[in-house]
Amino acid sequence: MSSFEPQINAASTATLGTEPIIVAKDVEKWYGNGFHVLKGVSLTVNKGEVVVLMGPSGSGKSTFIRTFNGLEPYQGGSIEIDGIAIAHDNKGIELVRREVGMVFQQFNLFPHLSVLKNITLGPIHLRGMSPSDAEELGMSLLDRVGISHQASKYPGQLSGGQQQRVAIARALAMRPKVMLFDEPTSALDPEMVREVLDVMRKLAESGMTMVCVTHEVGFAREVADRVIFLAEGHLLTDTTPDEFFNHPKDERVKKFLSQILH
Amino acid sequence: MNYAFDFGVIWDNAGVLLAGAWLTFKISLLAITFGLIIGIIGAAFRTSENRILDGIALAYVEIIRNTPYLIQLFFIFFGLPNLGLKLSAEQAAIFSLAVNFGAYSTEIVRAGVQSIAKGQIEAGLAIGFKKLAVFRYIVLPPALANVYPALIGQVILAVLFTSVVSQIAAEDLTFAGDYLNARTFRSFEIYFTIALIYLAIVWLIKLLSFLVERRFFEFAKYRR
Ligand SMILES: Nc1ncnc2c1ncn2[C@@H]1O[C@H](COP(=O)(O)OP(=O)(O)O)[C@@H](O)[C@H]1O
Ligand SMILES: [Mg+2]
DSSP states (O other): OOTTHHHHHHHHGGGTTTSEEEEEEEEEEEOTTSOEEEEEEEEEEETTOEEEEEOOTTSSHHHHHHHHTTSSOOSEEEEEETTEEOOTTOTTHHHHHTTEEEEOTTOOOOTTSOHHHHHHHHHHHHSOOOHHHHHHHHHHHHHHTTOGGGTTSOGGGSOHHHHHHHHHHHHHTTOOSEEEEESTTTTSOHHHHHHHHHHHHHHHHTTOEEEEEOOOHHHHHHHOSEEEEEETTEEEEEEOHHHHHHSOOSHHHHHHHHHHOO | OOOOOOTHHHHHTHHHHHHHHHHHHHHHHHHHHHHHHHHHHHHHHHTSSOHHHHHHHHHHHHHHHTSOHHHHHHIIIIIGGGGTOOOOHHHHHHHHHHHHHHHHHHHHHHHHHHTSOHHHHHHHHHHTOOHHHIIIIIIHHHHHHHTHHHHHHHHHHHHHHGGGGGGGTOOSHHHHHHHHHHHHOOHHHHHHHHHHHHHHHHHHHHHHHHHHHHHHOGGGGGOO
8 A cells, every 4th residue: 555545545535425626616718719628517526525527418517527627617606616616717727737646648748758657747746745655655656656676767658558548646646636538448448447447446535536437338337436427518417326327318328338248 | 183182181170170070060950959849839839729839939930930040040140139138159059059949849749748648638638737737748749749750850860950050150060161162272171071970970960860769769569
């Protein structure tokens, strides 16, 4: 076990399900071309919760979670992360971003840095950590995602699944309060999906607050506390995985499930 | 053909030639270093969301790339003193070459910056880096790697361009050649040797650039 895990547990499990950490209210967003992508979306996520976000392609899932760390500005409503308001124009956003980890579909590892340096870059420059402390942290995180033996390689030398696990470790190195995942397994070959989901599952068990855009039904059923469904910029349902998959009420959810469950 | 070659003139004046070669090398190295810094800043301006910065850099690039270098050199050496900025021939040579190389490298580095995927920038921002730090730590190194061959080509052109500074009596390698030629009339031997020395300097710079590439851009081999 890494030195990192107990800290998460201490921070979150004690307050599971009681203390809100993401509070989004009536979020409205238009893209520059006038497209109304988020039409008053509200969501509260409590500490330690795992929320899976599903919905048809183009429904606004990515846009929505990207407003949580200010990668997308928004125009109406409000968003708070751990009590800190995210301004519509993202002023002063850097401090919030340090507390919010994000994992992307395309991994987005930095190709010019070794695996270990990908992980230590943030802690050294933004957390004021000494290089040796950051390396120790980096190695323990790589150990945790099962690739410590690749620490000195470049990202281009790793498989997709390995790269995505490094990306998770890189986000965790900032000791975030919340982790956002935007279709983390969609760009992977099928045989690599599982190794990434296993890491996410362990992370959930350690008490991390997670919002995951994913169409991995098995993961959603077993790991999620709640499944929310977005369609055309509206949040249609917010319910338990059991209700969502076994007793869907909304016609659009039923249609969506028939497509992803074949 | 009854011209009798006499390379003795080269050995007799080796000191003059070496001094010229050294100045050429020094001017090249300094101008390229400063010019690259200008180019990196220029590329940051050209790719910034701030239209004013973009405009300033664009105007600079357009002016420098569309006027003769010799005129730029004369302007800086003979024109600026009218404004009270008096530079020595060597300083004017370095300054004008840096400004010139800066404009070309701005465009080369800009192409490199624009070749970096948006996801790289987003990943840096998501960690909490400010835009400038994202540029410095995340965008710039792979951007330079992507345009490294074009940049080295421009570096070599800059070295060859330095011969023009003999026109303001900066005592570079070409100046040394002209000087010896006027005294000995051994034009063939002198300019042949000067050409060889330029070739040697360019090869030296190519070697240095190869070492830099191996040291800093090893990762580029593994990129897909
Ligand atoms: N930069 C943009 N400008 C205009 N429209 C965009 C932009 N980014 C995304 N969109 C549109 O917004 C909608 C929602 O996109 P997105 O949030 O990526 O959906 P999802 O992640 O659910 O597939 C899509 O119709 C998409 O085409
Ligand atoms: Mg998406």
